Amino acid sequence: MGMLTAARLRRAISGTRRPDSSYDAEAGQSLVRVVLTVVVAAYAMIGNLLELVDETADLVFQIYMPVFMTVTCLLFAAIRLWPGVYHWRRIFCMVLDFGTLTLLMTLGGPFMAPMASLLLWVTVGFGMRYGTRYLVGATVAALVSLMLIAVFSPFWRAQPYLVATFVLTSLIVPFYANLLLADTREAYRSADAANLAKSRFLAQASHDLRQPIHAISLFTNCLREAGLAPSERQMVENIEHSLQSVRRMFRSLLDIATLDSGGVVPRMQAVPLGAILRDVVTQHQEAARRAGVELRLVETGLTVESDPGLLTVMLQNLVSNAVKYAPGARVLIGCRRRGPGIDVLVIDRGIGVAPEHQPHLFEEFYRVQPPGRDVEGVGLGLAIVQRMAQLISAGVELRSVPGRGTTVALTGLCVTEPPPAPSRPDGRPRSNPPQSLLQGLRVLLIEDDPAVLLSTQMLMERWGCTVHAHQQPPEQVPPCDMIVADFDLNGPLTGGDAIAIARAALGAPIPAIVITAHDEARVRERLGDPGLPILPKPMRPAELRALMLSLRLARGG
Structure with missing residues (x-):
């Protein structure tokens, strides 16, 4: 928090910012103007008390400074209420700033000579905040101010070399600042281009590599149910464990690429926290068993x-x-309540994290390797957690004691009312459906990758489904009870188009599922149908089976 405040203060004073930043430079300038007005008014008051300015100047200062303070505060309020780019307002501020400094330095004599430093600050500040055109305008305004001061002030008229020094400084410093500003902006553009290229590469690489991983995962699931001998079944389990590691790695890479590209838009809704926690624990039971970890969950009925x-x-x-x-x-x-919200805690009694590592744990690709052990992963887990938490206005806290363990808390989740339970037509709540309900289900499967198509077909047929498998949308759509389509069909049509074609041919809103290796948020945006379920690749067969069961039951079949 302290570093964030310091960064904001630095930007407000200097006016520097990234070209793509949402920082409001004009609001920062107005804040600096208010602060400096108070400082200059106090400085003028000191001059009055010490009788360092003549009576005429003192009288003008007493009348002008309250007026200037009022205008400054009104400008500050106007910029906060009506943000945006108003060139007339910026020009008015420029005239106000240079006019005030000219008045102070003209009437104040030697006591107000230090205001020359503010003249240079204001000149460079306009350029740093608003660009080269404003820098040129501010430089011209500074030269005009110096000329007026030299003409009307007896003190400055008697200091021609000092005036010449300030004139040269007002020309050289803005020119050099403009060169630095141009170099900085070019560096930012290059960095942004490189970052975007990295994100696109990661996203495309993740998509291309997810396809074979997805197919292998489905094939191993079919093998597991093929009546293998214990030794052969153990080999399949080892393959699945290795695939889980690769799957987590690619999901992390795709998550960080999506976050970098700004493609993650949270969709807030009432979420039963207990169901989410149970599902997460179930997913990690096998990994916990292999690691000898006792994984325990404290049940909760809260909704966030x-x-x-x-x-x-x-x-x-x-x-x-x-x-x-x-x-x-x-x-x-x-879970633990904290004020009006709730925290979700994950507490382990492991080896803990040394203090020197803890400040870096949320950095991308930072990994802590315990002595004598090789821990899998790429060092993106906590970085992803922190950035996603910011998107949903939550926080992440970590406490660790070497030798005693680590506690990580997802904080600030808002408790809300639970959503209504889905009901059957007779009004009674639905129960979990048995797997046998998939028996005889006619599925139209559309997937352009032959390996994924074959593995998915074999899996569904083991569940009792009758599968019509196609690599592209068929010309003659067979009668079906459900459509499962890959989003990217490597052609002009997408999975969403294939679903629309099949529904139109059959004349019915057939339940459908879209499977994709792309970013889910962008796929959702392109589909334009918020009710169409999406499953990310590589997925667990249990996820597909559960979704197919729920869709069939919802249709009443």
């Missing part, structure tokens, strides 16, 4: 206002970190 996808990813990263860094120990997941 959050984005369910972002909340799930954050909790997955926190639990995954705890399991990796606390082998053979206990990990506890639970």
